[in-house]
Amino acid sequence: MTSPSERSETLYGAVGGADALSRLSNTFYEAVLADPLLAPVFADFTPTHIEHVAVWLAEIFDGPDRFTAELGGHQALLRAHLGLSITEEQRLRWMELMTAAVEKELPDDELLRRRVIEYFDWGTKIAREVSADPQGTDLGDAGPTPRWGWNGLR
Numbered sequence: 001m002t003s004p005s006e007r008s009e010t011l012y013g014a015v016g017g018a019d020a021l022s023r024l025s026n027t028f029y030e031a032v033l034a035d036p037l038l039a040p041v042f043a044d045f046t047p048t049h050i051e052h053v054a055v056w057l058a059e060i061f062d063g064p065d066r067f068t069a070e071l072g073g074h075q076a077l078l079r080a081h082l083g084l085s086i087t088e089e090q091r092l093r094w095m096e097l098m099t100a101a102v103e104k105e106l107p108d109d110e111l112l113r114r115r116v117i118e119y120f121d122w123g124t125k126i127a128r129e130v131s132a133d134p135q136g137t138d139l140g141d142a143g144p145t146p147r148w149g150w151n152g153l154r
Contacts, residue, residue, distance in 0.1 A: 007112070011149060012063030014112050020105060021054040021061075028101035029053075037093045041084055060119065060148050068145050075142040078126075083135035086128040094124055111150075119148040 008014040015021060029050050032038045042049075052071055059067045067073060098120050102113050130139070147154045 007109075007150070010062035011112065011115060012058055012061040014109065015061065015106050015116065017063065018054065018058055020107075021057045021063075022051070024057070024101050024105040025050045025054045027105050028098055031097045031101065032094070035093065035097065037090055038097070041086060041090060056145075059145050060123075061116075062147055062149060065145070073142075074145045075139065077145075078130050078139050078142050081127045081130045082133050082137055082139075084127075084131035086131040088128065091124045091128045095120060115148070115150060115152070118152060122148075122153065 012021075015024075029042075029045070032042060033045065052067070055064075055071060056067045056077060059065050067077070072079075095117075099117055102116055106113055106116065133139075
């Protein structure tokens with residue numbers, strides 16, 4: 001377990017950077033695609049999705065801003081969820097599988113894991129809400145990509 005004084009200033013550094021986020025995404029989506037409740041939500045899944053999620057998480061956790069620079073930023077992420085009609089049961093299952101992936105792939109640091117899971121809980125609630133709107137819905141200005149740190153949303 002890491003002591004507070006040994007922690008990286010950013011969650012991105014503390015999780016282990018891009019490599020750790022890629023491993024996390026791979027482990028998670030391997031479970032998701034095998035899950036009967038969640039697999040239908042990812043019917044249009046492609047392997048690049050795993051990379052895009054890792055790039056998104058890097059930016060969220062104060063790493064490189066490639067998602068905004070290269071992949072459309074916060075607005076693109078929200079639009080990707082339109083029309084998916086995610087249920088609360090699916091959201092909770094998503095959280096179960098992500099929690100298992102976090103426990104397997106991220107450092108054994110209770111606070112770090114808690115902060116990462118808190119982000120996913122916050123983010124999946126937004127994704128579920130947005131998913132109820134049909135594709136093509138005007139979401140207005142989504143604002144910049146959120147940043148999540150040791151004290152939550154910044």
